[in-house]
Amino acid sequence: MSVKSTDTSFLALALTAAITAGITHWWTRRLEEQKVLKEKKQIYDRELLIKSKTLEARKLTGEPAGTVIEDLTIDKVFLWEVEDLKKRFSSSEVDNEMKNVPSSNTNPYFFPTLNVAPKKLEEAKSNQHATPTAYNKLITNHECIVADIVRKPNMKTYTHAYVRAGPRAKLHFDPKTVNAAIITCGGLCPGLNNVIREIVCTLCQLYGTNGSVYGLTGGYRGFYDPAYRPIKLTPELVQNIHHEGGTVLGSSRGGFDLEKTLDFLESKKISQLFVIGGDGTHRGAFRIHEGCMERGMNVAVAGIPKTIDNDVDYIDHSFGFSSAVEAAQVAIRAAKTEAICNMPNGIGVVKLMGRSAGYIAVHATMSSGDVDLCLVPEVPTVLEGELGCLPHLRRRVKDQGYAVVVVAEGAGEDVLGVSAETDASGNKKLPPIGEFMKAQIEEYFKKQDDVATVKYIDPSYTVRSVPANAADSLYCMQLGQNAVHGAMAGFTGFSVGLCNNRMVFLPIPQLVATSPRSMNPRGRTWERVLALTRQPNTVAKLNENASVENVQPTLR
Ligand SMILES: Nc1ncnc2c1ncn2[C@@H]1O[C@H](COP(=O)(O)OP(=O)(O)O)[C@@H](O)[C@H]1O
Numbered sequence: 104m105s106v107k108s109t110d111t112s113f114l115a116l117a118l119t120a121a122i123t124a125g126i127t128h129w130w131t132r133r134l135e136e137q138k139v140l141k142e143k144k145q146i147y148d149r150e151l152l153i154k155s156k157t158l159e160a161r162k163l164t165g166e167p168a169g170t171v172i173e174d175l176t177i178d179k180v181f182l183w184e185v186e187d188l189k190k191r192f193s194s195s196e197v198d199n200e201m202k203n204v205p206s207s208n209t210n211p212y213f214f215p216t217l218n219v220a221p222k223k224l225e226e227a228k229s230n231q232h233a234t235p236t237a238y239n240k241l242i243t244n245h246e247c248i249v250a251d252i253v254r255k256p257n258m259k260t261y262t263h264a265y266v267r268a269g270p271r272a273k274l275h276f277d278p279k280t281v282n283a284a285i286i287t288c289g290g291l292c293p294g295l296n297n298v299i300r301e302i303v304c305t306l307c308q309l310y311g312t313n314g315s316v317y318g319l320t321g322g323y324r325g326f327y328d329p330a331y332r333p334i335k336l337t338p339e340l341v342q343n344i345h346h347e348g349g350t351v352l353g354s355s356r357g358g359f360d361l362e363k364t365l366d367f368l369e370s371k372k373i374s375q376l377f378v379i380g381g382d383g384t385h386r387g388a389f390r391i392h393e394g395c396m397e398r399g400m401n402v403a404v405a406g407i408p409k410t411i412d413n414d415v416d417y418i419d420h421s422f423g424f425s426s427a428v429e430a431a432q433v434a435i436r437a438a439k440t441e442a443i444c445n446m447p448n449g450i451g452v453v454k455l456m457g458r459s460a461g462y463i464a465v466h467a468t469m470s471s472g473d474v475d476l477c478l479v480p481e482v483p484t485v486l487e488g489e490l491g492c493l494p495h496l497r498r499r500v501k502d503q504g505y506a507v508v509v510v511a512e513g514a515g516e517d518v519l520g521v522s523a524e525t526d527a528s529g530n531k532k533l534p535p536i537g538e539f540m541k542a543q544i545e546e547y548f549k550k551q552d553d554v555a556t557v558k559y560i561d562p563s564y565t566v567r568s569v570p571a572n573a574a575d576s577l578y579c580m581q582l583g584q585n586a587v588h589g590a591m592a593g594f595t596g597f598s599v600g601l602c603n604n605r606m607v608f609l610p611i612p613q614l615v616a617t618s619p620r621s622m623n624p625r626g627r628t629w630e631r632v633l634a635l636t637r638q639p640n641t642v643a644k645l646n647e648n649a650s651v652e653n654v655q656p657t658l659r
């Protein structure tokens with residue numbers, strides 16, 4: 104078939120028109136784009152000019168660089184003051200300087216023992232030469248750490264702040280005359296010995312205290328029970344204790360007796376008491392402080408928050424928590440190995456401590472990366488159905504051949520009920536959630552005409568009796584030193600801790616008011632756990648279960 108010449112020229116014309124239209128469109132768009140870019144560049148250049156002019160102007164007025172965010176304002180800072188003995192008793196007004204009394208090199212006792220011959224220690228002490236050094240950084244009482252560092256538009260325009268910890272220029276107590284006492288109470292926690300060691304060394308070496316430092320044994324009963332005798336602590340005696348888990352002083356629950364405690368403090372002329380423990384211990388410590396005030400006793404009571412549960416409010420984390428999470432990894436790895444190797448359908452279940460807060464369980468889960476189901480007290484436990492953890496586990500086993508479960512000891516009250524029993528301190532006893540979950544998993548697989556090979560691991564006390572890891576050891580050192588700095592300066596009824604990564608002094612009443620804290624089930628930590636384990640989110644069930652008794656303070 105031949106193409107007519109009129110058709111050809113029509114086609115050519117149409118093609119030329121189309122190409123011209125295309126080019127015109129492209130060119131017009133390009134011009135428009137260039138125009139927009141030029142306008143943007145002008146705006147950008149103008150902003151740059153404004154910025155540089157503003158900076159120049161700010162330099163003159165002393166204002167800092169950066170953009171002012173108009174809807175973020177802090178106009179008031181409320182300081183959480185700690186009580187100060189200087190306001191009630193006369194002060195020594197001694198200048199604060201680091202004595203740096205050297206440790207004796209003649210200590211023949213490499214391994215810690217509480218029965219070191221006193222004569223040897225006296226000899227060692229007499230050979231010591233103090234080398235005083237001025238502090239480069241003394242802290243003033245109006246230095247503070249702002250509490251709410253995350254700011255969002257339309258937030259309240261005030262915040263509270265904590266007193267910054269550290270050595271003060273003037274001392275309330277003359278270090279030469281200080282007698283001190285140290286006590287550890289409640290459950291064990293990695294780092295207790297580190298804190299004891301640091302307090303003793305700070306008192307005796309940094310401040311050159313000549314008085315006695317008593318270690319009270321067996322928790323609060325150590326103040327009065329003849330079965331628990333106080334020990335005189337020295338730097339030589341505590342030199343190596345930080346390599347061991349537990350507490351060289353021993354600990355206990357219950358046994359608090361205010362009057363007998365005050366009698367002891369009076370009889371031994373104690374002016375500084377260091378109480379290492381959790382929220383319960385701190386409640387006791389504050390009562391001792393109040394008792395001292397009532398009797399007119401010039402005694403600084405300092406708390407150092409301890410708990411592997413990480414449930415003391417306000418502080419970034421408690422010492423020992425990170426070591427406990429680290430120790431839990433061993434159990435999770437063992438559970439994974441058992442689950443992978445034991446067929447058919449291997450499932451490893453690990454129960455971790457955490458009475459009312461699941462911090463250890465969630466942090467161990469997140470750091471291991473090997474867990475398929477994590478149950479904590481803050482989030483409802485649902486066994487079957489759409490949100491059920493048992494169908495989820497079976498799916499995980501079918502997908503990968505095995506599954507790993509981490510369960511916090513306080514989880515599952517909604518399926519197991521709440522125990523009415525309490526321990527000597529009044530803490531509720533917990534029903535056996537680990538064994539319960541093992542039985543439930545086996546039963547569920549059986550109901551599906553299947554079989555699960557479940558291995559149950561309860562590392563129990565092994566996670567809290569380990570020595571402190573490096574991070575906790577460093578933290579304990581800061582805590583011990585600052586507790587002594589605070590007491591020497593005359594603060595009382597206070598505790599020390601890291602808040603927003605800075606060491607602060609906290610008033611005990613505020614600290615315990617919302618402790619024990621628990622994990623926010625609607626926060627990002629729990630979301631990370633869900634992303635990792637892919638377990639169903641049962642948080643919506645919280646509203647259904649909510650009752651006044653169940654409502655707890657939550658953080659992060
Ligand atoms: N409100 C309180 N007043 C006085 N002592 C208390 C109070 N609560 C707890 N204690 C005592 O503090 C010690 C430790 O308390 P506990 O709850 O066992 O551990 P933790 O201090 O780790 O929370 C126990 O000897 C307990 O009797």
Ligand SMILES: O=P(O)(O)OC[C@H]1O[C@](O)(COP(=O)(O)O)[C@@H](O)[C@@H]1O
Nearest residue numbers: 289290381409410411412456457458
């Ligand atoms: O058997 P014990 O010694 O009473 O300790 C059990 C409890 O102690 C803890 O390890 C820590 O508790 P505290 O820090 O409150 O003393 C909990 O996790 C656990 O429930």
